[in-house]
Amino acid sequence: MEDIEHIEKEMKLIDGDGRRLDGRKFNDLRPIRLEAGVLRRADGSAYMEWGGNKVLAAVYGPREAHPRHLQNPARALVQCRYNMAPFSVSDRKRPGPDRRSVEISKVISEAFSSVVFAEQFPRTSVDIFIEVLQADAGTRCAGLSAASVALADAGVPMRDLVASCASGKIGGVVCVDLNKDEDNFGDADCPMAVVPRTGEIVLLQMDGHLTSDEFEKAMDLSIDAARRIYDMQRDALRRRYSVSLEDILKESPPLPSPVEPEGPMPPEDEFGPEGI
Amino acid sequence: MQGSGSLRPIVIPGEAVGGPGLKPGPGTYSEGGQLFAAQLGIRNEHDGLVSVIPLSGRYLPQRGDAVIGEVIDQGPSHWLVDINSPYPAPLHATESPWRVEFGDTARYLKVGDVIMCHVLSVDEIKRVQLTMQEREARKLNGGILMEVSPTKVPRVIGKQGSMVSLIKDLTRCQIYVGQNGRIWLDGDDRSTALASMAIRLIEERAQAVGLTEAVRELIERAAKGPRPS
Numbered sequence: 001m002e003d004i005e006h007i008e009k010e011m012k013l014i015d016g017d018g019r020r021l022d023g024r025k026f027n028d029l030r031p032i033r034l035e036a037g038v039l040r041r042a043d044g045s046a047y048m049e050w051g052g053n054k055v056l057a058a059v060y061g062p063r064e065a066h067p068r069h070l071q072n073p074a075r076a077l078v079q080c081r082y083n084m085a086p087f088s089v090s091d092r093k094r095p096g097p098d099r100r101s102v103e104i105s106k107v108i109s110e111a112f113s114s115v116v117f118a119e120q121f122p123r124t125s126v127d128i129f130i131e132v133l134q135a136d137a138g139t140r141c142a143g144l145s146a147a148s149v150a151l152a153d154a155g156v157p158m159r160d161l162v163a164s165c166a167s168g169k170i171g172g173v174v175c176v177d178l179n180k181d182e183d184n185f186g187d188a189d190c191p192m193a194v195v196p197r198t199g200e201i202v203l204l205q206m207d208g209h210l211t212s213d214e215f216e217k218a219m220d221l222s223i224d225a226a227r228r229i230y231d232m233q234r235d236a237l238r239r240r241y242s243v244s245l246e247d248i249l250k251e252s253p254p255l256p257s258p259v260e261p262e263g264p265m266p267p268e269d270e271f272g273p274e275g276i
Numbered sequence: 277m278q279g280s281g282s283l284r285p286i287v288i289p290g291e292a293v294g295g296p297g298l299k300p301g302p303g304t305y306s307e308g309g310q311l312f313a314a315q316l317g318i319r320n321e322h323d324g325l326v327s328v329i330p331l332s333g334r335y336l337p338q339r340g341d342a343v344i345g346e347v348i349d350q351g352p353s354h355w356l357v358d359i360n361s362p363y364p365a366p367l368h369a370t371e372s373p374w375r376v377e378f379g380d381t382a383r384y385l386k387v388g389d390v391i392m393c394h395v396l397s398v399d400e401i402k403r404v405q406l407t408m409q410e411r412e413a414r415k416l417n418g419g420i421l422m423e424v425s426p427t428k429v430p431r432v433i434g435k436q437g438s439m440v441s442l443i444k445d446l447t448r449c450q451i452y453v454g455q456n457g458r459i460w461l462d463g464d465d466r467s468t469a470l471a472s473m474a475i476r477l478i479e480e481r482a483q484a485v486g487l488t489e490a491v492r493e494l495i496e497r498a499a500k501g502p503r504p505s
Contacts, residue, residue: 122401
């Protein structure tokens with residue numbers, strides 16, 4: 001292992017022009033790719049690539065809550081499991097829940113509890129699964145943003161999508177969306193999740209120290225970033241429900257020839273494994 | 277998508293769907309006089325009532341729904357039926373079309389049997405009760421069972437049952453469509469295959485216009501072509 005203490009003094013996380021290690025400015029996000037409806041078996045799903053993060057989210061439900069003593073006769077439970085794959089980090093992560101992932105699962109499920117119309121589904125649970133395939137700082141924000149798309153894809157009634165982005169302090173400068181190095185060697189990291197329409201904050205954590213002025217700045221940056229992520233989430237959902245239709249319209253030609261060489265049957269896989 | 281004219285725009289949870297003067301319908305909620313979508317779906321306005329037709333979601337039982345269920349458990353005086361909803365649905369022996377002696381439920385329905393039944397009642401904590409006292413309720417023997425998204429059921433049925441009767445006429449299949457997204461088909465192998473193909477088409481193209489014609493075309497073309505595998 002390298003001497004981290006030593007590196008910290010050497011490393012310049014942000015240069016004089018305000019450029020960060022990867023060339024971003026203080027308010028730039030890493031490149032994001034977001035796709036909805038990637039899993040067939042789940043009721044709703046989403047896949048997100050956010051810089052070096054790769055996160056898969058799946059939603060099941062509302063379904064009968066088990067064990068039964070957890071059922072709430074007035075509302076649905078919103079349960080979340082955040083899990084990191086053993087290969088998601090550079091040193092193999094010991095599989096299974098640990099202190100960190102249990103905590104993240106808890107705060108994410110609480111964030112979603114405040115937007116889902118849980119009272120419409122008494123005695124049920126809405127289960128959210130977040131699998132981190134590759135981690136590069138900011139996985140809880142990526143997981144939460146993906147899970148929010150997965151929830152909407154599952155048709156779960158909710159007040160709004162939830163968008164999330166962290167901000168922090170590196171080299172004394174407040175920046176948005178820290179990457180792995182910035183997170184490890186920076187001064188503070190502060191993940192936040194907001195309900196974009198109302199500006200409500202549904203998740204707020206902090207690691208490190210920020211003065212109250214810096215915190216205000218970080219919050220503004222995160223909220224602004226969350227709005228950008230919100231637009232991507234909406235895009236992903238629109239794409240999911242328009243692409244499939246356009247594809248189908250494309251592959252159904254208006255009867256060009258009377259004799260079809262391949263037979264008029266649509267290809268087997270068009271109907272997917274459910275057709276079996 | 278807007279250019280094709282065949283689709284109405286999709287709304288996303290939290291999106292504004294109407295202002296003051298409009299009433300919030302299913303799939304929407306109001307906050308501060310504004311209406312917002314609560315679900316991913318298609319906005320619909322009718323007589324000042326704004327609703328969002330969902331594109332996905334689970335089946336929630338409602339009183340009077342015709343559903344197709346599978347018996348998953350039996351007690352001395354009731355059966356437990358899986359109706360593809362988050363809630364278990366008991367069918368009491370007195371709601372069955374038979375005179376069932378106490379403890380003799382297994383003579384009439386066994387675990388794994390599929391029945392066509394109706395939702396008798398749903399209370400405020402969503403306790404569901406089923407009934408088989410309606411005319412069309414019966415045990416379904418033979419045939420195949422398929423599942424579609426419950427949100428697509430209205431399209432499978434069509435206006436006044438136009439779609440399902442079209443498929444019935446063209447394929448000479450017997451078809452029952454449950455509100456819970458389960459569809460039971462019975463006929464010879466070829467016609468059930470045709471009918472299930474048509475239903476898959478409807479599910480995939482639920483939002484397209486001219487769906488009935490597309491289905492007719494699909495079945496007629498397929499009927500002329502080689503036998504479905």
